[in-house]
Amino acid sequence: MDMQLDPAGDDLPLMANTSHILVKHYVLDLDVDFESQVIEGTIVLFLEDGDRFKKQNRSVEEACQSESNKGCKLGMPEPCHVPVTNAMTFSSEMEYNDCAICSKGEKDTSDKDGNHDNQEHAAGISSSKRCCDTGNHGSEEFLLVLDCCDLSVLKVEEVDVAAVPGMEKFTRSPELTVVSEELRNQIVRELVTLPANRWREQLDYYARCSQAAGCGELLFDTDTWSLQIRKTGAQTATDFPHAIRIWYKTKPEGRSVTWTSDQSGRPCVYTVGSPVNNRALFPCQEPPVAMSTWQATVRAAASFVVLMSGENSAKPTQLWEGCSSWYYYVTMPMPASTFTIAVGCWTEVKMEPCSSGDSATETPFSPPEADFRHVGVCSHMEYPCRFQNASATTQQIIPHRVFAPVCLTGACQETLLQLIPPCLSAAHSVLGTHPFSRLDVLIVPANFPSLGMASPHIMFLSQSILTGGSHLCGTRLCHEIAHAWFGLALGARDWTEEWLSEGFASHLEDVFWAAAQQLAPHEAREQQELRACLRWRRLQDEMQSSPTEMQVLRPNKDKTGHTSDSGASVIKHGLNPEKIFMQVHYLKGYFLLRFLAERLGDETYFSFLRKFVHAFHGQLILSQDFLQMLLENIPEEKRLELSVENIYQDWLESSGIPKPLQRERSAGAECGLARQVRAEVTKWIRVNRRPRRRKRREREAVFEKVRHRWCELIVKHKFTKAYESVERFLQEDQERPQRDSFIHLLLAWGTGPGHQRRDYVAAKAVSPQPGSSLGASLSQRLVPARHAQKADSHKRGLPPWIWSGAALGFRVLLHR
Secondary structure, X not given: OOOOOOOOOOOEEEOOOOOOEEEEEXXXXXXXXXXXXXXXXXXXXXXXXXXXXXXXXXXXXXXXXXXXXXXXXXXXXXXXXXXXXXXXXXXXXXXXXXXXXXXXXXXXXXXXXXXXXXXXXXXXXXXXXXXXXXXXXXXXXXXXXXXXXXXXXXXXXXXXXXXXXXXXXXXXXXXXXXXXXXXXXXXXXXXXXXXXXXXXXXXXXXXXXXXXXXEEEOEEEEOOOEEEEEOOOOOOOOOOOOEEEEEEEEOOOOOOEEXXXXXXXXXXXXXXXXXXXXXXXXXXXXXXXXXXXXXXXXXXXOOOEEXXXXXXXXXXXXXXXXXXXXXEEEEEEEEHXXXXXXXXXOEEEOOOOOXXXXXXXXXXXXXXHHHHOOOOOOOOOOOOOHXXXXXXXXXXXXXXXEEEOHHHHHHHHHHHHHHHHHHHHHHHHHHOOOOOOOEEEEEOOXXXXXXXXXXXXXXXXXXXXXXXXXXXHHHHHHHHHHOOOXXXXXXXXXXXXXXXXXXXXXXXXXXXXXHHOOOOHHHXXXXXXXXHHHHHHHHHHHHHHOOHHHOOOOOOHHHOOOEOOOOOEEEOOOOOHHHHHXXXXXXXXXXXXXXXXXXXXXXXXXXXXXXXXXXXXXXXXXXXXXXXXXXXXXOHHHHOOOXXXXXXXXXXXXOOXXXXXXXXXXXXXXXXXXXXXXXXXXXXXXXXXXXXXXXXXXXXXXXXXXXXXXXXXXXXXXXXXXXXXXXXXXXXXXXXXXXXXXXXXXXXXXXXXXXXXXXXXXXXXXXXXXXXXHHHHHHHHHOOOXXXXXXHHHHHOOOHHHHHHHHHHHHHHHOO
16 A cells, blocks of 8 residues: 655655664755855765664663653653654555666756756655665665755765774774775764763764765655665665765755845845745755754855854854854754754844843742752753753753844844843743753744744744734743743654644743743733633634644544654645644643643642653653653542543544533633723723714814814904914814804904005915915905905805915914
């Protein structure tokens, strides 16, 4: 049975054969060209074959079974020193089309960009009997499959790591006299398994190996979603080269990055969290199980700043005039989808100097130390872990920087900079050790499609949060900080279970924000209940407007976490454009966690959450990992009918609003703050519906009569200090017919010497155009016979243009 991908569908294929071979480390060496909107360079992959993983995994399982520790009893995943897919797989096996390989004796089918496109692959994943035997039992050559799209692959070659000086220490021989494929692979195997305390040495050897010469080109082919590489004669993953270099360049239309301009009009490029993740930025293994480390050197014009999801706060190194180089690295294995880059003319925003009395934002929280002490070693693969670092476990505020376009630096200083320390400290008070050692925050261009995106060591925020006051900025900041634990340090093994990331972040953002504001317990409850009311309304709207099949949090049900025998899989609706705007995983996940927290009580729930983070950080999880451990921590009297199966049925595997939530919202009483908001809104709705035009007109009529009388008194008694009030009266209220008599009073003012000239000037000002027949006739009517005209004007009313003209005439009279 073949796994087919509908080319017209919206499913996202993960093609990498991670069950047979895994990338352990990437070394990227890239140039960013803004003129051509291309990122070009090389990527070196250090690989380890799956046979080694299977042996290690079996030993881990045996060790777990022999121990009586609580983790095994609870059904927690065994401590894994290597990322391994779930033992259960699909009954079908992923197969691939015949590879159209181009070698010296074959016709070159590459396009102008260097792609070797097989037209048969355009339809997506299909099957063929000539599939390279990745099960290692046939006679066909082994095929390394990488996730790749929108890239121009130019060349693939094996790297001669044995030629690097000093590499003999990784072999059993003091001298490298005879170099073979087996020897090179042995060197790589020893290099990728160096202990965590030698990470600096390891990174140095990775960098030196990445610069080594090639020792033979490899055959490759690309299709819509993958890059396939093979070596003649290599029939198994063990025989396949363990260090390869790929020469490639991105395309301007590639979906992993966006080329645009920032708010100051300067060019920039950044990863946008595309549904295709980073496969259009570099060839990689996309499945989350393929956790790896990386290091990158990026060159760009000297005016640009390069930010990446690296552990170090990189500084530019000038290579030559007008060009700088930036270097970042990561020692914590992470899925390739978490790799993030942003290149632009960013400005680092720093806090303005302030007095010692203005340091309230730096006030740390002081949670009990006992909350963060957990016995036992970490269960993840070996790396320099902050949870085992005594100084890191007590670090409440990690080092952080803020970058933004120059035009937004003021807004960042006013709001964002002041909120980061209390929000970081609040997160530490709730969950304990920060998983990452530092944080860069970047205000991304206006075309960014969401409010925020978290990656290791870096966070993207929309400019929109800077204009909504501290509440909008603070809650979004807390949401993205929460992803450091749930979404990054603890990742979903199956991407369809997004609620394990977004549901937790939505629930924790309220808790973090209340702690950052240092609210009293009753104030925090009221604020959280109010936000729950708003989310409840959004969830109801979401259920009405979204497709039923996309309302399920665990769509694969019993097959969640399963892959094909090769490790390839398909993400349901992964390419659906509507999914970007849906909040089902946020909202239903939030309400599930809120339901569980209320059942246990906040103190018990968050104490458990800290234990869960300590047990699973650095690993991939499924829903059952969380729920099984949680239920073991619920006292019997609080568990009632709760079970993993019931939660699956009510919350995770059904569409629509969960029944427990419906009962809770219909029976639950609102908090005081929510009642006040509802009453205030209801009041103003009622006021807006009230018929009040007649009363308003009556009030305005009374006011106009008073104002009219006041202006008459000003003119009559020549109260010069208030003449401006008369002028405003004539200019602003021309539509009122009761002004007619006042204009005649104005023209009649000042009988005596010179009064005829003043009347003529006033009448002249009334005319819409100097010298017009209408103005002349009006002058003739008003000057000689103004008293005779007075009674008649009261009957007919004067046209509106006369009122504005009278105001001008009055101004002339004021200056005489």
